[in-house]
Amino acid sequence: MKAAEIIDESKKVHFLLGNEAVVRGLYEAGVSVAATYPGTPSSEIGDILYETHKELGIYFEYSINEKTAFEVAAAASALGKRSFVFMKHVGLNVAMDSFVSLGVSGIKGGFIILTADDPSLYSSQNEQDNRFLGKFAKYVVLEPSSPQELKDYVVKGFEISESVGQPVMVRSVTRVSHLRSNVVFGDRKVVKSVIGKPDRSNMVLLPENSYRLQPEVSARLKKVIENDYSKNFMILEGSGEDVIITSGAAYNYIKEAMERLKISAQILKIGMVYPLDVERVFDIIMDKKRIIILEEGGPFIEEQINSIIAIKGLKKQIYGKITNDVPPNYELTVDRVTQVLAKIYQIRWQQPISTLDLPRRPPEFCPGCPHRASYYAAKIALRQKGWKEYVAPTDIGCYTLGYYEPYGIGDMLLSMGSSIGTSNGFSIFYGKKVISFIGDSTFFHSGIQPLINAFHNNHPLVLVILDNSTTAMTGGQPTPENSGAISSIEQIVRSIGIKNIHRMDPYDLKGSIETFKKALDEDGISVIISDRECALEADRKKTKGEWKIFQVNQDKCKLCYNCVRNFTCAAFYIKDKKVYIDPELCDGCSVCSEPYVCPFNAIEVI
């Protein structure tokens, strides 16, 4: 998305991804500062800001991790600037400490944190519902359903935040952030921001200050309800004796499901889910026969409605997640909502079969990926050293795919940086050196401190830093190393005091195998930096003449299938029992032509 499109005039309609609409929202709201650590499904906001922030007049940075990104934005707000921080849902866990504190301190310049949750776990380790964390930290929580609402809620969210002095959370999900639809542009606000020193009696949470602030926090939230802000986020549609209460992406599936079942009900769509205006909601639902609650994630609205109904002593049948009428996990769809409603309304509904018995296509390393070569070399080294059993914690990045066969590397993964943290623990009792794998961006994000811990507490380990000079899985965002700010990861590791540091080029299998073997023999901590740029990034820089394509010389091939069974590049394929290389897919990395993959030298440059 180009800057010219983002700054197009008011009333214009653009076909925008939810994440793109957010950027327009920031522009309309006159935001000064935005920061993030990349994470799907919110990454594109950063990609666009990185390219366009100067034209938009927004300061933007990729911070080292979500906690720092949060603090960058929080400080800008403390000075009076409208500030924005965004991250994937689990990124909030990293920022949690400061996130909770800001709920107490409150804000000066409007402050929004956008979290993109991932129900159905398309690219995440859990499907946590961050609305609960928003409520926990006493933030105003807004839940948009479409790209248009994402933009509009960002704009309105800043106004509410400034008017009550409390931070706002915008909770998106994959299916809203990655939804593309018509977005009508609004006017750009003129924001007067006065830079002033932070209000230190609120911003320094000494027990005394924080004690004084506790009732103020409740008062700020109360003001949200008193000022009736939630009304603008509520939509009541349709008619019927029943009501379906909904929010976020779930809203998008209800009408089509009702049409299929030929049923009618009123739909109450709630955009401000915390603080929830329970009195207003109660007035709408008190006369209804059935109350059905459809939301993605946990029973967040449902719990609040259950409690107001209990307080008012109303006897009503509620259908939701707590009553097992709505499935507790995964994102909803028209098909799933149809099934839920069919059961509640006792309508026969035969859900069409969706699984065909076809070969799966799981995610895999790209052709030319240096991680494939690193794991392949590691496996050979371990075999040659006679290590049949070992513990190998892994981390978050493309290289997590090494978990799958034939590499089968990865024994524990909790969160960003946990490879090194868990290695510390494993090394106490496992009795053998732990082999740990982490990527460069993840190392900067949260790998450095556990490595210092390993050194501090004498935990032996072989740490492999897979340095592909980018944040690959989220689309190639910069790292402190490839931006040139830090000369090398090696320098950081050395400064800790670690002596056994090796560099290897994973494309050189022979050298890499020797490096692994040497590190396995060493005492204490050994760090291997596997140094080779992400193939996708390298491909973008290649000129036409630099592209090499490999093929299998069928006269030389002895059909041992080592290349397809153990190296398993996606560019290989099988036809009439013979191995071929798809020229459209071959990256030309040449690793498969090395004798460690093809002992018969049958793989040659075309």
Place this chain on the structure above:
Amino acid sequence: MSSIVLAGVGGQGIITVGKIIGEAAIIEGKKVLMTEIHGMAQRGGAISVDVRIGNYDSAIIPHNSADAIMGFELLEAARNSYKLKQDGFILANRRMIHPMPLIRAVSEYPVEQVDTVISKFKHMYINADEIALSIGEKRSMNLVMLGALYATDLLDIKEESILQSIRNSFTNPRIQEINIRAFFEGAKVLREENII
């Protein structure tokens, strides 16, 4: 109103086609929704994009209700057929990208199995990669596919709108022109086959 599934493998230019269709709908003042699903792989993973034009709220196309599937790759065309309505149409590019579990198991591509699934529906096979290559730009395969789908009239979008959208999508005039050519070549193939 129309619901189209675009299915294939990462790197085939599928999202670009979805965006061109969507932009064209917006040029005509229509509501459009598009959603994509791809796993954590950057390249080589399965991708499916649902595009819906008209008064829908859900971008995800429910089972048995898509009007057409644009299969950029054979296996992915078959895999998404559960979304197609009974009288829906599959446009299947004869491109085989072998999935890793089959490669590792030294197994062949399941050509017959895929054909059996696709043949249950009104369908047409197309050699979009070859057509693109014949006009000198193999990367324009996706526009060949778009042209062929467009010729079915399932999109209900004026030709001038889709051409405008293609022009808006590519800044380089040479790429613009070659993609428009690819679009017309694709349309020609479908019209000659007279399938719809």
